[in-house]
Amino acid sequence: VKSQTDKTQTGCLPPGASWRRRVPAALAGLALLLSQPGLAQSDDLESRVKAAFLFNFTKFVDWPPESFASASAPLDICVLAGDPLAGALDEAVRGKSVNSHPLNVRHIQGSAEARNCKLLYLGDSGQARDLLIALRGQSVLTVGDTPEFTRAGGMIRFLLVDGKVRFEVNRSAAEQARLTLSSKLLSVAHAVTDGSGG
Amino acid sequence: MRRFHDQPIRSKLMIAIVGTSGLAVFLASAAVMGYQWVNARNAMLRDLAASMQIIAANSTAALSFHDAAAAEQTLSALRAKPDIALACIYAQSADSQAGAFASYHKPGHAAPCPPRPPADYLSLTQSRLRRTLPITIGPEVIGKLYIERSLDDFLYSLARYLAVLLLALLGSIAMAFGMSTLLQRFIARPIMSLAYTASRVSESKDYSIRAPKSNDDEVGWLVDSFNDMLAQVDSRDRALEQARAELEARVDETARANSELQRTLERLRQTQEQLVQTEKMASLGGLVAGIAHEINTPIGIGVTAASTLRAKTDALNREYEANSLTHSGLKRYVDLANQSTDIILSNLNRASELIQSFKQVAVDQSSSERRRFAVKPYLSEILLSLRPKLKKTRLRVEVHCDDRLEINSYPGALAQILTNLVMNSVIHAYDPDQSGTLSISVEPLGDRIRLRYSDDGKGMPPEHVGRVFDPFFTTKRGAGGSGLGMHIVFNLVTQQLGGTVTLHSELGKGTTVEIVMPAGEENQHEQPRYATEGRR
Numbered sequence: 159v160k161s162q163t164d165k166t167q168t169g170c171l172p173p174g175a176s177w178r179r180r181v182p183a184a185l186a187g188l189a190l191l192l193s194q195p196g197l198a199q200s201d202d203l204e205s206r207v208k209a210a211f212l213f214n215f216t217k218f219v220d221w222p223p224e225s226f227a228s229a230s231a232p233l234d235i236c237v238l239a240g241d242p243l244a245g246a247l248d249e250a251v252r253g254k255s256v257n258s259h260p261l262n263v264r265h266i267q268g269s270a271e272a273r274n275c276k277l278l279y280l281g282d283s284g285q286a287r288d289l290l291i292a293l294r295g296q297s298v299l300t301v302g303d304t305p306e307f308t309r310a311g312g313m314i315r316f317l318l319v320d321g322k323v324r325f326e327v328n329r330s331a332a333e334q335a336r337l338t339l340s341s342k343l344l345s346v347a348h349a350v351t352d353g354s355g356g
Numbered sequence: 357m358r359r360f361h362d363q364p365i366r367s368k369l370m371i372a373i374v375g376t377s378g379l380a381v382f383l384a385s386a387a388v389m390g391y392q393w394v395n396a397r398n399a400m401l402r403d404l405a406a407s408m409q410i411i412a413a414n415s416t417a418a419l420s421f422h423d424a425a426a427a428e429q430t431l432s433a434l435r436a437k438p439d440i441a442l443a444c445i446y447a448q449s450a451d452s453q454a455g456a457f458a459s460y461h462k463p464g465h466a467a468p469c470p471p472r473p474p475a476d477y478l479s480l481t482q483s484r485l486r487r488t489l490p491i492t493i494g495p496e497v498i499g500k501l502y503i504e505r506s507l508d509d510f511l512y513s514l515a516r517y518l519a520v521l522l523l524a525l526l527g528s529i530a531m532a533f534g535m536s537t538l539l540q541r542f543i544a545r546p547i548m549s550l551a552y553t554a555s556r557v558s559e560s561k562d563y564s565i566r567a568p569k570s571n572d573d574e575v576g577w578l579v580d581s582f583n584d585m586l587a588q589v590d591s592r593d594r595a596l597e598q599a600r601a602e603l604e605a606r607v608d609e610t611a612r613a614n615s616e617l618q619r620t621l622e623r624l625r626q627t628q629e630q631l632v633q634t635e636k637m638a639s640l641g642g643l644v645a646g647i648a649h650e651i652n653t654p655i656g657i658g659v660t661a662a663s664t665l666r667a668k669t670d671a672l673n674r675e676y677e678a679n680s681l682t683h684s685g686l687k688r689y690v691d692l693a694n695q696s697t698d699i700i701l702s703n704l705n706r707a708s709e710l711i712q713s714f715k716q717v718a719v720d721q722s723s724s725e726r727r728r729f730a731v732k733p734y735l736s737e738i739l740l741s742l743r744p745k746l747k748k749t750r751l752r753v754e755v756h757c758d759d760r761l762e763i764n765s766y767p768g769a770l771a772q773i774l775t776n777l778v779m780n781s782v783i784h785a786y787d788p789d790q791s792g793t794l795s796i797s798v799e800p801l802g803d804r805i806r807l808r809y810s811d812d813g814k815g816m817p818p819e820h821v822g823r824v825f826d827p828f829f830t831t832k833r834g835a836g837g838s839g840l841g842m843h844i845v846f847n848l849v850t851q852q853l854g855g856t857v858t859l860h861s862e863l864g865k866g867t868t869v870e871i872v873m874p875a876g877e878e879n880q881h882e883q884p885r886y887a888t889e890g891r892r
């Protein structure tokens with residue numbers, strides 16, 4: 159499994175600064191969202207909570223050491239360009255670091271750029287399934303919003319319980335990606351499944 | 357309350373033992389108590405800290421993912437620790453009004469979580485321990501854990517501990533009390549018995565009592581020493597008693613000897629008086645002998661003349677019977693008769709004169725009458741009575757005295773004094789046939805007169821001078837000296853005449869006696885006193 163992952167990583171190098179072209183569009187989308195007060199307020203709070211959760215996940219998950227170039231190599235949190243969470247995430251991780259790895263938010267277009275991510279938030283994107291398949295075997299923590307996300311091989315899925323953001327965990331998916339999920343994380347998870355997924 | 361010093365030994369012993377053991381147990385208890393307190397407190401704090409660390413660690417995820425239920429689930433583990441009354445978890449958010457993120461109340465404990473976690477890291481007030489611990493993930497503080505712990509169990513266990521210690525203290529004091537009571541049998545009781553014996557001895561003065569000895573310790577030694585001391589006192593007492601009895605006997609003896617001595621002295625005094633009287637009589641006898649000798653001459657001449665006249669008268673008568681009486685024969689007879697009667701008359705007159713003068717001296721010598729008399733003629737009369745004694749010697753007598761000097765005194769005493777002085781000189785101062793001069797000088801000295809008598813004889817050695825007035829002191833006892841002459845002189849001068857007498861003498865330089873006595877002119881009224889004393 160390990161050699162396979164390594165091969166995958168070396169084969170899919172990130173395409174440089176391609177995400178930067180998406181920033182203005184994302185900002186425009188964000189501005190659009192903010193201009194609708196009632197919905198924007200609730201969405202905004204949810205986004206911020208999810209962003210904070212994403213940041214917090216990094217604290218309870220251990221990546222294999224060899225997945226980092228060095229002890230102080232940046233830890234990339236990737237989000238699909240145009241995702242409404244991107245702004246909140248930027249804000250949540252700015253200047254932060256985990257285990258001496260500075261956090262870095264990257265906006266990506268596709269699976270090609272996702273290889274070097276440590277955490278990938280897919281939101282409710284339609285291409286989630288493809289990306290999950292593409293990243294299988296990679297040590298990338300995948301987080302999504304769609305109800306079938308974990309069944310499809312995603313590791314953590316956000317859901318709303320009584321209006322509060324909760325999450326469920328697919329432990330076997332994480333194990334396959336050689337990620338160690340802290341028991342603490344599992345203890346606060348709304349549900350922990352062992353489904354192998356697609 | 358009495359001072360400790362004045363407490364009986366029994367109490368001191370009790371206080372010493374009970375106090376010492378009580379203090380020791382108390383100090384030990386206090387130390388153990390303090391140690392226990394610190395220990396228990398540290399243990400409690402450690403335990404609490406450990407619990408808090410675990411809870412803090414276990415609630416990081418709940419805090420991170422806003423899972424209050426999970427946090428409370430974690431906190432509910434504290435049910436196992438019934439002393440924790442309140443536990444609150446606070447999220448490290450900027451929102452100060454947020455309140456506790458999760459909380460735990462001990463069942464029955466209604467106090468709510470404070471709105472903000474207290475700033476104090478640790479506070480220990482009244483019966484509550486309050487502690488705040490930051491909840492961290494790595495270096496990041498994500499929240500705070502605040503716990504209030506009741507100290508009831510801690511205080512209860514301390515109280516129980518204290519009760520046990522107090523019990524131990526009371527027990528040890530009771531033990532010490534019992535021990536001291538027991539010890540008294542060995543320490544206080546012998547001492548008390550000794551004290552009792554001592555007081556019995558001092559009350560009864562019976563030093564034969566002995567203190568009983570029960571043990572061979574210091575008190576035993578004390579008892580031994582005390583008994584030794586009693587024995588010494590006893591023996592000394594006896595010796596003292598013996599000495600006292602001896603002394604008493606000696607005092608009795610002395611008293612007896614004293615009274616004997618007194619009687620002897622009385623006898624001696626009587627004898628002395630007798631001797632003085634005898635001496636007086638002897639001197640009177642000497643006087644009489646002198647008088648007889650003086651008178652013998654004129655009387656003898658008278659007798660011779662009268663017997664011659666008788667013989668001539670008988671011869672004349674025979675011639676007349678025989679008618680052979682011649683005219684010339686008658687004429688011779690008449691001449692002879694005239695001559696004889698002249699001789700007889702003159703000698704009888706002479707004898708009469710002598711008797712007259714001696715009579716006065718004799719009367720004066722045997723009496724102690726006081727009268728006024730001229731000194732010089734009286735001295736001549738005394739010397740006249742001494743002529744028979746002086747005639748046998750080659751001594752000359754000089755008298756220096758004013759013819760007109762008169763005194764009022766005791767002439768008999770003066771006569772006896774002078775007689776004794778002259779006789780002393782005659783007997784002691786000169787060898788037989790040695791020539792010498794006796795000098796008597798009298799001169800007035802204010803209302804007194806001074807009579808100085810001196811001879812130019814052999815004098816006396818100093819050791820005799822000091823004793824010359826002592827009775828019976830004589831250097832010629834075998835040769836008829838009575839040793840009373842000068843004593844009589846001293847007595848007469850000092851007692852009858854009321855004067856003083858001093859004697860100066862040196863070997864080879866003669867002897868001088870100086871008598872100073874009142875002239876008596878102004879002292880008439882004192883006569884009766886002298887008269888009564890003069891009898892002695």
